[in-house]
Amino acid sequence: MGSAPDDRPPTGRGGRIAHALQDRLDHPARSTRTTVVIGRLLGLALLMCFATGLYSHYLQDPASWMRFPTWPSNLYQITQGVHVATGIASIPLLLAKLWSVYPRLFQWPPLRSAQHAVERVLVGVLVAASLVEVTIGLLNTYQWYVFPFPFRAIHLALAWVVVGALAIHVAVQLPKIVAHWSGRSREVRGAGVEGVGDGPAPRTAEASRRGFLVGVGTATAAVVLGTAGQSFGWLRRTNLFGARTQALGPQGLPVNRTAAAAGVEQSATDAAWRLVVAHGGRTVALSRADLEAMPQREVVLPVACVEGWSTTARWGGVRLSDVMDLVGAPHDVSVRATSLQRQGGQRVSEMGPEFASHPATLVALRIGDDDLHLEHGYPARLIAPARPGVEQTKWLARLETT
Amino acid sequence: MSPRWVRPTRVALLGVGGVALVVGGWQLVAAQHVVDVGRWLVGALVLHDGVFAMFVVGLLLGGSAAAGALATRGVRAPRGAGVLLAAGLMVGGALTLVAWPEIHKKSLGTANPTVLPGDYATRLLGVWVAIVAVVAIGTLVLSVRARVRRTTARRGATPARDGAPPRTPDDRSS
Numbered sequence: 090m091g092s093a094p095d096d097r098p099p100t101g102r103g104g105r106i107a108h109a110l111q112d113r114l115d116h117p118a119r120s121t122r123t124t125v126v127i128g129r130l131l132g133l134a135l136l137m138c139f140a141t142g143l144y145s146h147y148l149q150d151p152a153s154w155m156r157f158p159t160w161p162s163n164l165y166q167i168t169q170g171v172h173v174a175t176g177i178a179s180i181p182l183l184l185a186k187l188w189s190v191y192p193r194l195f196q197w198p199p200l201r202s203a204q205h206a207v208e209r210v211l212v213g214v215l216v217a218a219s220l221v222e223v224t225i226g227l228l229n230t231y232q233w234y235v236f237p238f239p240f241r242a243i244h245l246a247l248a249w250v251v252v253g254a255l256a257i258h259v260a261v262q263l264p265k266i267v268a269h270w271s272g273r274s275r276e277v278r279g280a281g282v283e284g285v286g287d288g289p290a291p292r293t294a295e296a297s298r299r300g301f302l303v304g305v306g307t308a309t310a311a312v313v314l315g316t317a318g319q320s321f322g323w324l325r326r327t328n329l330f331g332a333r334t335q336a337l338g339p340q341g342l343p344v345n346r347t348a349a350a351a352g353v354e355q356s357a358t359d360a361a362w363r364l365v366v367a368h369g370g371r372t373v374a375l376s377r378a379d380l381e382a383m384p385q386r387e388v389v390l391p392v393a394c395v396e397g398w399s400t401t402a403r404w405g406g407v408r409l410s411d412v413m414d415l416v417g418a419p420h421d422v423s424v425r426a427t428s429l430q431r432q433g434g435q436r437v438s439e440m441g442p443e444f445a446s447h448p449a450t451l452v453a454l455r456i457g458d459d460d461l462h463l464e465h466g467y468p469a470r471l472i473a474p475a476r477p478g479v480e481q482t483k484w485l486a487r488l489e490t491t
Numbered sequence: 492m493s494p495r496w497v498r499p500t501r502v503a504l505l506g507v508g509g510v511a512l513v514v515g516g517w518q519l520v521a522a523q524h525v526v527d528v529g530r531w532l533v534g535a536l537v538l539h540d541g542v543f544a545m546f547v548v549g550l551l552l553g554g555s556a557a558a559g560a561l562a563t564r565g566v567r568a569p570r571g572a573g574v575l576l577a578a579g580l581m582v583g584g585a586l587t588l589v590a591w592p593e594i595h596k597k598s599l600g601t602a603n604p605t606v607l608p609g610d611y612a613t614r615l616l617g618v619w620v621a622i623v624a625v626v627a628i629g630t631l632v633l634s635v636r637a638r639v640r641r642t643t644a645r646r647g648a649t650p651a652r653d654g655a656p657p658r659t660p661d662d663r664s665s
Binding site: 113114116177180181184187188191194213214216217218220221224227228231232233236237238239242243245246247248249250251252253254255256257258259260261263264267296297300301303304305307308309311312315316329330332333334337338343344345346347350464 | 493494497500501502504505507508509510511512513514515516518519521522524527528531532533535536538539540543544547548551552571573574577578581582584585586588589590592593595596599601602603605606607608609611614615618
C-alpha cells in the first residue's frame with residue numbers, strides 16, 4: 090500500500106490520471122507496515138465493540154433459554170462503558186486507516202477481474218458500514234436521532250455486516266498482514282512490489298511513520314479520555330465531551346426518561362397507587378406503606394444506560410424475592426415488570442430467575458436516605474445487578490411471574 | 492513463504508465472514524429500511540472519500556507548500572516540529588469531529604437538563620487554544636535545542652582557544 094503502485098504500467102489516459110493522482114497523494118508515512126499497525130488496533134477495537142454490543146443486545150432481547158451472569162454487580166457498567174469507549178476510539182483509528190490506504194482508491198485498472206471486483210465491492214461495504222456504524226453509535230449517545238431508521242435494529246444489523254466484511258478483508262489481506270506484523274519485513278522490500286516507499290530516504294520515512302502513529306495514538310487517547318468519564322468514575326476529571334456527567338442529576342443520578350415524558354406525573358404521585366404482584370391465580374396489591382413495612386435492604390448498584398454512561402447509587406427497598414414470596418412464587422421462574430408508563434418500549438421488562446431471585450435485586454423505594462425522586466421512578470422501581478438501565482423499570486405498576 | 496496456518500485461517504475467515512454478512516444483510520432487509528440505510532452508506536463513502544479525504548490532502552499539500560515557502564526565506568522549522576504540528580491537528584481534529592454533533596444537538600435542545608449538560612463549545616475552543624499553545628511552545632523548545640546543538644557542534648569542530656576539551660551538548664542540557 091506504499092507509494093509504489095503495484096499495478097501494470099499506465100496505459101491510456103485513465104491510467105495516467107490515476108497514477109498521477111497516486112503520485113500526488115504520496116506521503117512518506119504511508120506504507121503497508123503503517124496500515125497493518127493501525128489495522129490491528131482498529132480490528133481489536135471493533136471486535137471488543139462487537140462482543141460487548143452483542144452482550145448488551147441479548148441482555149435486552151434474550152432467548153427464553155438464556156441465563157446471564159449476575160456478578161460482578163457492575164458488569165454491565167463495565168461492558169457498556171467499554172462498548173462506547175471502543176466505538177469512539179474507532180473513529181480516529183478508522184480515519185487513520187483509511188488515510189493510510191487512500192491512494193488505493195485510484196488504483197488502475199479499477200477492475201482487473203471478477204474476483205478483484207468482488208474484493209473492491211466488499212471493501213466498499215466495509216468502509217461504508219464502519220463509517221455509518223460508528224457515526225450512528227456516537228449520535229445515539231447524544232440522543233440525536235437524525236437518521237431516518239430505527240437505531241437498535243440497524244445498529245445490530247450493520248454490526249454483523251462490519252464484522253463479516255472485516256473477516257473477509259482480513260482473509261484477503263492475510264499474507265500481507267503476516268509479512269508486516271513485526272517491524273522487520275526486509276524480504277518484502279526486496280520484492281519491490283509494495284512496502285516501504287522507495288522515494289524519501291528510509292530514515293525520514295521511518296520518522297514520518299512513527300510520527301504519524303504517535304499522532305494517531307494521541308488523538309485516539311484524547312477522544313477516549315475526553316468521553317469515558319461518563320462511564321468510569323476514575324476518568325471523570327477529563328470528561329470534557331461525554332454526553333453525561335457522572336453523578337449530575339437529581340439525587341446524584343442522571344435521568345433518561347423523565348416522568349413528564351413518560352406521562353406518569355399523575356399516576357405515580359397518586360395516593361391510591363398499588364404495586365400489583367401476581368403469580369398464577371394469586372394477586373396481592375401493596376401500597377408504599379405496605380412495602381415500607383417489609384424488611385428493608387440496602388444495595389450499592391450502578392444505573393448503567395445502554396448509551397454508555399453510568400452512575401452508582403445506594404438504593405434502599407424490599408428484596409424482590411421477598412415481594413414475590415407474598416404470592417408464593419417459586420425462585421426459579423422469570424419475573425415480568427410493568428411500568429405505569431402507558432407506551433414506549435421500556436414499559437415492560439423481563440428478568441430471568443438468576444436476577445429475580447438474586448439477593449441484591451430490590452424493589453427500590455429510596456436513594457441514599459431520601460425517598461426515590463419522581464424522575465428516578467417514585468414510588469418504586471426495580472434495581473438489579475449487572476443489568477442495563479433500560480431494564481431497571483421505573484414507576485412500577487405490576488410484577489408477575491412468567 | 493507464508494506459514495502453514497495461513498491458508499486454513501483464510502478459508503475459515505472467509506466462511507465466518509460470509510455467514511456474518513448474510514446475517515447482517517438479512518437483518519437489514521427485515522428491518523425494512525434498506526433504502527434509507529443504503530442512502531446513508533453511499534453518503535458516508537462520498538462524504539469520506541470525496542470531501543473529508545480531499546480536505547486532509549489539501550491540508551497536507553498546503554502545509555508542505557507553506558513549509559517550502561518559509562524555507563526559501565531562510566526560515567527552517569526544527570526537526571520534529573512537523574510531527575508536533577500534525578499530532579496537534581490530529582488531536583484537535585478528532586475531538587472536533589466527536590464534539591461538533593454534540594454542540595449542534597445541544598443547540599437544538601435535549602430531553603432533560605442531565606443530557607448534554609456541559610458547555611461543549613467553550614471546552615472545544617479551550618482544547619484548540621491548548622493545542623496551539625503546546626505546538627507553539629514545543630516548536631520553540633525544539634528550535635532552541637536545535638540551535639544549541641548546532642552551536643556546540645560548530646564549537647566542537649574547531650579546537651578551543653585555551654586548549655580545553657570541546658564541550659558536548661550534554662554539558663549544556665537544561
